[in-house]
Amino acid sequence: MMGKTLFFKECKEILKSITYYIFLICVAVFFVSQMGSVAAVSKPLPGAESYGWKYSDDEADIMASALDNLLFELSRNSFGTYPIGFYKQVTLSEDEQEEIYEILVELVGKTKEELVEAVKIYGSSMDHSAVESIYIRQDLSYEEFCHAFNRIDKILGGGSYYRDDKIYNHARVGKTYQDAVDDYRYIIEKDHVSGAYARIFADYMGIILGILPVFIAVTRALKDRRAKVDQVIYSKACSSAVIVITRYVAIIAMTLLPVFILSINPLLQTIYVAADNGITVDYLAFLKVILGWLLPTVLFTVSIGFLLTEMTNGPLAILIQGLFWIISVFAASTNLIGYVGWNLIPRFNTVGSYTVFQSIFDDLVRNRIFYTIIAILILAGTIIIYDKKRRGRIHFDRALSKHIKG
Amino acid sequence: MLPHIIVAVGLFFLAPFIMGVRNLDLYYTAKVLDTYVSLFGIVLLVPLFLPDQDKDIRELIRSKRESIVVLHFIRMGQALLVLSIFVASFLAFLQKGNCIFPFGRYFYGTMSSCIFLGGLGILIYAFVDNIAAVYMVPLMYYILCYGGGKKYLGKFYLFSMFNGTVEDKIYLLIAGLVMIIAGILIRKRFPG
Numbered sequence: 001m002m003g004k005t006l007f008f009k010e011c012k013e014i015l016k017s018i019t020y021y022i023f024l025i026c027v028a029v030f031f032v033s034q035m036g037s038v039a040a041v042s043k044p045l046p047g048a049e050s051y052g053w054k055y056s057d058d059e060a061d062i063m064a065s066a067l068d069n070l071l072f073e074l075s076r077n078s079f080g081t082y083p084i085g086f087y088k089q090v091t092l093s094e095d096e097q098e099e100i101y102e103i104l105v106e107l108v109g110k111t112k113e114e115l116v117e118a119v120k121i122y123g124s125s126m127d128h129s130a131v132e133s134i135y136i137r138q139d140l141s142y143e144e145f146c147h148a149f150n151r152i153d154k155i156l157g158g159g160s161y162y163r164d165d166k167i168y169n170h171a172r173v174g175k176t177y178q179d180a181v182d183d184y185r186y187i188i189e190k191d192h193v194s195g196a197y198a199r200i201f202a203d204y205m206g207i208i209l210g211i212l213p214v215f216i217a218v219t220r221a222l223k224d225r226r227a228k229v230d231q232v233i234y235s236k237a238c239s240s241a242v243i244v245i246t247r248y249v250a251i252i253a254m255t256l257l258p259v260f261i262l263s264i265n266p267l268l269q270t271i272y273v274a275a276d277n278g279i280t281v282d283y284l285a286f287l288k289v290i291l292g293w294l295l296p297t298v299l300f301t302v303s304i305g306f307l308l309t310e311m312t313n314g315p316l317a318i319l320i321q322g323l324f325w326i327i328s329v330f331a332a333s334t335n336l337i338g339y340v341g342w343n344l345i346p347r348f349n350t351v352g353s354y355t356v357f358q359s360i361f362d363d364l365v366r367n368r369i370f371y372t373i374i375a376i377l378i379l380a381g382t383i384i385i386y387d388k389k390r391r392g393r394i395h396f397d398r399a400l401s402k403h404i405k406g
Numbered sequence: 407m408l409p410h411i412i413v414a415v416g417l418f419f420l421a422p423f424i425m426g427v428r429n430l431d432l433y434y435t436a437k438v439l440d441t442y443v444s445l446f447g448i449v450l451l452v453p454l455f456l457p458d459q460d461k462d463i464r465e466l467i468r469s470k471r472e473s474i475v476v477l478h479f480i481r482m483g484q485a486l487l488v489l490s491i492f493v494a495s496f497l498a499f500l501q502k503g504n505c506i507f508p509f510g511r512y513f514y515g516t517m518s519s520c521i522f523l524g525g526l527g528i529l530i531y532a533f534v535d536n537i538a539a540v541y542m543v544p545l546m547y548y549i550l551c552y553g554g555g556k557k558y559l560g561k562f563y564l565f566s567m568f569n570g571t572v573e574d575k576i577y578l579l580i581a582g583l584v585m586i587i588a589g590i591l592i593r594k595r596f597p598g
Contacts, residue, residue, distance in 0.1 A: 019542065208549060215541065
């Protein structure tokens with residue numbers, strides 16, 4: 001009962017904060033500028049000039065195109081890598097180039113001298129015919145090929161598209177009519193339209209929910225001290241756990257409230273689009289992504305805000321989470337469709353691509369559970385610190401805030 | 407200002423671990439400067455009023471003969487000097503790493519973005535005595551640009567250098583300076 005009363009009091013406190021209104025404006029502006037409107041979904045017509053492109057999953061295509069790109073980059077001694085998302089151009093020393101040629105000899109059945117000569121001509125003339133006679137040995141398995149290209153990735157310092165899990169990036173092919181029909185069928189039958197749009201909604205909202213809640217958390221955590229009521233609250237009968245958890249839950253609820261409200265708009269649009277196609281949408285699709293996909297991001301961001309502000313009595317959490325946000329966003333910048341890994345902000349910047357979503361679903365679940373657990377552990381740490389400060393056992397404010405003002 | 411300089415130093419030394427800073431051409435150098443170094447403006451310029459955020463300290467400063475506006479302009483001058491040293495050092499670091507770019511033009515372009523983001527924060531700080539809210543606005547502006555807000559922001563788009571031009575940076579520079587001056591003057595009359 002006490003927790004419930006406190007919860008509503010905390011919600012009212014948040015509603016009195018200018019930070020919350022700036023947050024609302026930011027979320028609304030970002031939603032309007034990014035999400036756009038839900039496009040009509042219609043069955044593709046045969047004979048169109050193009051149906052877009054896709055990554056080929058044909059191993060022969062992948063091997064041929066990766067080799068082709070490697071020869072091109074080798075001819076310029078300029079290799080593109082993405083260690084954590086930012087482009088990093090790598091230039092190899094003579095010895096490192098030699099190592100790559102030695103690996104290539106195993107793959108293509110040519111001598112090193114022949115390869116060096118062909119690549120040299122290719123580099124000076126940019127005439128592709130110079131390397132057209134270089135192709136992967138027929139008897140080479142895809143596993144052997146990937147193993148060799150992983151070694152090349154290591155020579156490049158990692159993060160290249162030659163690593164086995166990224167190598168498909170080389171093989172972009174045009175979609176066929178049948179591919180386009182399959183995409184359409186998945187959106188209708190599996191996603192019931194709303195699922196496809198809920199994913200792109202989660203993608204966009206995830207970007208801002210990975211940073212904005214930290215401002216609300218820091219504002220709330222600093223408020224008692226600024227209002228000079230921290231000592232009064234310390235003296236109350238309520239336990240530290242109840243105080244911190246109530247604040248935490250209130251911030252989570254107030255953060256997700258506008259997200260729920262905003263999701264109504266695309267949900268209504270998908271209802272119309274689905275009706276046009278004679279099906280019923282999954283009415284809970286947006287709710288599922290908000291609770292399953294976005295909530296762990298918010299939990300983590302608010303936890304970091306609470307812990308670091310309790311420790312420093314200053315806005316350090318904003319800078320730390322800001323940095324973590326930049327790293328998370330840029331890490332995914334080369335693969336916006338289906339990037340999960342251990343990133344705080346999983347990306348799925350497309351409508352449809354159900355099969356890609358299926359392939360990353362387990363990773364996504366693992367990732368979301370991981371951040372939820374970490375968030376809970378950080379919150380537990382915050383409660384302990386808050387309690388110790390309350391009992392006068394530690395004085396982070398004297399030690400740290402002397403240097404990190406708030 | 408020391409804590410913010412420490413954070414800026416941290417950002418500086420973190421750069422080689424999270425992005426390529428060697429052998430970059432014009433385009434990729436501009437990308438690093440526009441998307442990363444511009445954030446130095448938020449770190450170093452925005453906390454202009456932080457030392458006198460406490461009302462008691464502010465009242466004490468107001469009781470002195472020297473105007474608080476003069477104090478804020480002196481503090482701003484120092485912050486701009488530190489910022490320019492950071493940006494110039496970063497450019498020199500890139501140049502040493504074999505990146506090819508016009509030093510002067512990119513210095514001007516990067517400083518303009520930094521001053522704009524910093525000015526935006528300072529203007530908000532003039533009205534709102536809440537450092538979290540103050541950091542939020544320039545960061546959100548940055549996110550909007552990152553999210554492809556060029557069509558909405560026009561001449562005030564932050565990442566124009568990375569799109570091949572520094573011409574539009576003049577709008578950011580002027581707007582940034584106007585916001586800084588307005589912020590300091592408003593702060594005098596409207597102390598949060």
